[in-house]
Structures are given as C-alpha cells and as structure tokens.
Amino acid sequence: MKTIREINERIKKGEAVVLTADEIVELRKSSNPKKLAEEVDVVTTGTFGPMCSSGVFLNFGHSKQKIKIGGGKVYLNGVVAYSGLAAVDVYLGASSLPENDPRNTEYPGEFKYGGGHVIEDLVSGKEIELEIFAYGTDCYPKKYLKTKITINDINEAILFDPRNCYQNYNVAVNLSERTIYTYMGILKPRVGNANYCSAGQLSPLLKDPYLRTIGFGTRIFLAGGTGYVAWWGTQYNPNVKRRENGIPMTPGATLALIGDLKQMKKEFLKGASMTGYGTSLIVGIGIPIPILDEKILEWVSIPDEEIYAPVVDYSYDYPNSTGKIIDFVNYKQLKSGRIKIMGKDVPTGSLSSYKKAKEIAEILKGWIKSGDFLLTEPVFYFPGPETGYKFKPMKEV
Amino acid sequence: MEKKFVMHFPPVLVDKPIISTIVRKYDLEFNILKAFVSPEEEGTLVIELKGKEENLNKAIEEVKNKGVSIQPIESDIKMIKERCTDCSVCVGLCPTGALYITGDYEVKFEPEKCIACGLCIKGCPTKAMVTTI
Numbered sequence: 249m250k251t252i253r254e255i256n257e258r259i260k261k262g263e264a265v266v267l268t269a270d271e272i273v274e275l276r277k278s279s280n281p282k283k284l285a286e287e288v289d290v291v292t293t294g295t296f297g298p299m300c301s302s303g304v305f306l307n308f309g310h311s312k313q314k315i316k317i318g319g320g321k322v323y324l325n326g327v328v329a330y331s332g333l334a335a336v337d338v339y340l341g342a343s344s345l346p347e348n349d350p351r352n353t354e355y356p357g358e359f360k361y362g363g364g365h366v367i368e369d370l371v372s373g374k375e376i377e378l379e380i381f382a383y384g385t386d387c388y389p390k391k392y393l394k395t396k397i398t399i400n401d402i403n404e405a406i407l408f409d410p411r412n413c414y415q416n417y418n419v420a421v422n423l424s425e426r427t428i429y430t431y432m433g434i435l436k437p438r439v440g441n442a443n444y445c446s447a448g449q450l451s452p453l454l455k456d457p458y459l460r461t462i463g464f465g466t467r468i469f470l471a472g473g474t475g476y477v478a479w480w481g482t483q484y485n486p487n488v489k490r491r492e493n494g495i496p497m498t499p500g501a502t503l504a505l506i507g508d509l510k511q512m513k514k515e516f517l518k519g520a521s522m523t524g525y526g527t528s529l530i531v532g533i534g535i536p537i538p539i540l541d542e543k544i545l546e547w548v549s550i551p552d553e554e555i556y557a558p559v560v561d562y563s564y565d566y567p568n569s570t571g572k573i574i575d576f577v578n579y580k581q582l583k584s585g586r587i588k589i590m591g592k593d594v595p596t597g598s599l600s601s602y603k604k605a606k607e608i609a610e611i612l613k614g615w616i617k618s619g620d621f622l623l624t625e626p627v628f629y630f631p632g633p634e635t636g637y638k639f640k641p642m643k644e645v
Numbered sequence: 646m647e648k649k650f651v652m653h654f655p656p657v658l659v660d661k662p663i664i665s666t667i668v669r670k671y672d673l674e675f676n677i678l679k680a681f682v683s684p685e686e687e688g689t690l691v692i693e694l695k696g697k698e699e700n701l702n703k704a705i706e707e708v709k710n711k712g713v714s715i716q717p718i719e720s721d722i723k724m725i726k727e728r729c730t731d732c733s734v735c736v737g738l739c740p741t742g743a744l745y746i747t748g749d750y751e752v753k754f755e756p757e758k759c760i761a762c763g764l765c766i767k768g769c770p771t772k773a774m775v776t777t778i
Contacts, residue, residue, distance in 0.1 A: 296730065298770060356767070433734045434768045441737035518730060520770035530730060530770070585736065585746060597737025599770070601730045603750040 276549035294608030297600030316388035342529035362527025365519030405509035415453035424563035429524020448579030463626025469534030475507025485639035552579035654688035
C-alpha cells in the first residue's frame with residue numbers, strides 16, 4: 249500500500265518508478281504482481297481521438313467604445329460562437345459551423361471548417377477574424393465590431409470539454425446496402441469495414457475501471473499542457489455491465505476536462521471534418537494512475553486481448569437506439585487490422601491514433617520522472633455503480 | 646510506359662481470356678491491383694499495364710473493340726504527412742492496401758497501389774489525403 253503523498257515525495261526526489269500502460273502490460277506478463285505493485289509508483293495512459301463535446305471559453309477584453317456580445321451574435325472566422333454570456337465572454341464548441349455552411353444539403357457534406365478548426369488555429373497562434381453584432385445599451389453602446397485577434401491578444405482562453413475520455417466505445421459497422429457517413433467515419437455497405445475509437449490498453453479510463461484514483465481535481469496532460477478533471481463527464485454511466493476484470497462491456501464513465509488553451513500545443517489539438525456528419529476536435533489526453541495497491545496494478549496491467557468492445561450497426565440500430573449488439577471483439581483483434589464479424593473478414597480502422605496516444609503516455613512519463621508534474625489527490629470521487637447513477641434517454645412527449 | 650486502368654467487363658465477356666490475349670500479343674507486363682465480379686456478373690478489374698507506348702495503345706483499342714469499357718486512372722492522390730495523425734481510419738477504407746499501418750502504428754501510403762477511388766479523401770478527418778489532378 250502506498251499513498252499519493254508518498255509517491256509525490258519520490259517524484260520530487262527523482263526516485264519514482266514511472267511506466268506507460270503499454271510497458272506495464274508487457275512487464276506484468278513476466279513479473280510477480282505483488283512485487284510490481286510495490287516497485288512501480290505511477291503508470292501513464294494516453295489517448296488522441298475526436299470528441300465533439302469539446303470547446304473553449306474566450307474573453308476578448310473590452311473595446312474602447314464598449315460592446316455587449318451577450319444576447320447578440322458573434323463569429324470567429326465566420327463560425328458561430330455562443331453569445332449567451334456576459335459582454336465579451338463566449339463559448340465556442342467544436343461542432344459549431346458558419347451559418348452559410350451547406351451542411352448535408354450537398355450530401356455527404358464536407359464540413360470543411362468549424363469550431364474545432366478555429367480552436368486549432370487559435371492554438372497555432374494564427375490570426376482569427378472576430379465579428380460581433382450587438383443591440384446596444386446605454387453602458388455598451390457599440391452595435392457592430394470587426395477585428396482580428398490571436399490567442400496572445402485575448403485574456404482567458406480555456407479549453408473545457410463537458411465530455412471526453414470515454415471508457416470503452418462502440419465498433420461501428422454498416423449492415424445496410426449503401427455507404428453511410430457517421431461520426432464514426434465512412435462505413436461501407438454489407439459490413440465492408442469496422443471503425444473503432446479507443447487506445448485500448450493505453451486508454452485512461454480502461455486502466456482504472458472504477459475510477460478509484462481519478463476524480464475532481466486530478467491533474468492531467470491536456471493537449472500538451474497541464475489540465476484538470478473538472479467533473480464527471482456528461483453521459484457518465486457507471487452502471488453498465490462489466491466483465492470479470494471490471495472493464496465495462498459498453499461505453500461507461502466519461503470525464504469533464506479543463507485547461508489553459510494558452511499552454512496547449514497544436515500537435516495535440518486538431519480540428520476534424522467528418523464527411524456527412526460535421527466538425528469535431530481531436531484532443532490529446534494523458535492521465536497518470538498512481539499504483540496505490542495490487543488491485544490497481546492488476547487493472548493497469550489488463551492487456552488489449554482482455555478488453556472487449558461492442559460491435560454496433562450504425563445504419564439502423566444506433567440511429568434508432570435499439571440497443572442491439574452484434575458481437576464483442578477485443579482490442580488486440582481490432583489493432584491487428586482485421587476482425588471477423590458475422591463470419592466475414594472485415595478490415596478495421598481507428599479514429600483514435602494509437603501512435604499519438606503512445607507519444608502522450610511517454611511525454612507524461614517524462615514530466616513525472618523529471619519532477620515537473622506531481623500527482624493530485626482527488627477533491628472528491630465520482631459516483632460509482634453502487635450509487636445507482638445512470639445515463640438516461642431523453643423524455644419525449 | 647506504365648499506366649493504371651479500370652476495366653468493366655459486361656457479363657458476356659467475364660469468362661473470356663481478354664487480358665491474357667493482349668498481354669501475349671502486345672508483349673505487355675501486367676499487375677492486377679484489384680478484381681471482382683458483382684452479383685450481376687459484371688467484372689471490374691484494376692490493372693497496371695507496362696510495355697511500349699505503341700503496343701499499349703493498340704492493346705487498349707483492342708480491349709475497347711471487344712466491348713470492355715476502359716478508363717485510365719489519371720488522378721494522383723497524395724498524403725500530406727504533416728496533417729496525418731496516424732489514426733488509421735483510412736486504412737479500413739482503402740480497397741487496395743495502398744494505405745497501411747506499420748508495426749509502429751504509423752500510417753503509410755504506397756502510391757503504386759492506389760487506384761484513386763478517393764475514399765480516403767472523404768474519410769480523412771484532418772484532410773491529410775488530397776488529390777492533384
């Protein structure tokens with residue numbers, strides 16, 4: 249048994265033993281778990297996949313003659329931002345689009361530029377056109393303003409994702425007779441391909457299935473900077489069926505994340521265009537897991553071949569919420585590039601970059617080893633399965 | 646001279662030895678990149694032919710005269726590596742294996758195998774695959 253405080257002392261002295269989740273999986277195959285739990289202090293994880301539930305809060309500062317965005321309209325490079333806050337605060341979501349984007353009227357829509365791309369341009373230091381239409385008040389008289397800003401010209405730029413880091417995710421296939429365009433990518437007819445979106449054995453929440461070490465305030469790697477876990481994520485669902493090893497059989501827990509966009513790097517924050525679907529943001533995340541005891545070591549050592557994902561049809565079952573699962577496949581099979589579904593040999597593709605996930609886990613490992621990054625004790629832990637917390641469908645009348 | 650073609654064979658011609666005939670007659674080398682027969686028995690063949698320009702042109706004429714539709718693959722698809730995140734969503738879409746993932750999980754592109762179907766261009770979330778016609 250170790251405490252986070254003890255681990256931090258070892259990090260400060262440069263004595264902490266830090267491994268990536270890939271390394272611990274390999275090491276566990278040939279080592280005694282009890283001994284490993286004593287010797288290893290931290291295991292780092294990583295993921296780099298698209299998440300539409302991403303966005304930024306921005307504060308532009310006030311113009312000489314003041315203008316009030318709240319209740320008006322605001323555009324960044326033509327992309328609509330949310331204007332329901334105070335005078336010069338906005339929120340820009342990854343899937344926001346320009347008003348004149350043809351969307352799916354020219355099916356499948358290209359979705360060339362949206363919120364995710366503006367965020368990538370901001371983090372890259374590029375100049376962004378800001379256009380404001382306001383109604384004018386006695387204290388904020390200006391009604392129109394157009395200017396150019398960069399991330400360095402504005403006050404706060406805060407990345408806030410209400411949901412990210414999905415614990416396990418669907419493998420998408422298409423049982424219909426026509427090609428479909430989804431947020432899981434292009435799916436060829438008659439199960440022509442299968443797309444998944446997880447780093448498997450390197451993915452943060454698959455390595456701590458009951459969130460015993462991750463909670464409110466956990467310090468993380470967020471897109472090249474340090475960020476924090478800000479709440480449990482939306483659609484959080486601890487009450488899912490699990491395998492014996494504790495891993496959810498279907499999408500389970502999620503996390504809300506927050507961090508300073510000004511610290512982040514363009515290599516870990518990329519705008520995405522999903523043909524026929526919309527725009528999104530690819531976010532690099534790494535979470536350190538303190539090895540407090542043997543049980544946690546057991547979880548972080550679960551290999552790809554013991555982590556199963558559900559195969560779901562996106563032509564009918566997903567859009568109509570039938571809940572039907574065609575089969576389960578493991579991440580070793582998925583990463584091999586081919587899986588068997590309904591007797592058919594099907595090529596796989598991943599929306600989440602395993603190569604970048606590995607890079608992130610290595611960078612975080614380096615930060616911890618050099619003493620720059622200390623672990624945090626969660627301020628509080630998130631609801632577990634015992635609380636009965638569930639992800640509910642929409643009430644329709 | 647070396648060129649790639651997409652050929653469509655109507656059902657009546659699917660079982661005829663058209664390719665072997667032109668290959669022998671015009672001294673051509675060939676490399677079949679993709680071949681399939683639809684449930685309606687129409688054949689599709691993506692093939693690379695290599696030989697003297699004059700012979701190649703004669704071979705194309707002969708194939709056309711026999712009732713096979715033949716189109717050269719003119720467009721060129723390129724990967725802009727700086728935009729690629731090595732996610733591999735294109736790999737499952739690519740019908741010929743021109744896009745593949747290495748043992749180090751890096752996505753690579755082999756233009757020689759590409760038949761310019763364009764699926765990767767539509768499928769790449771970061772627009773790393775582009776066409777230069």
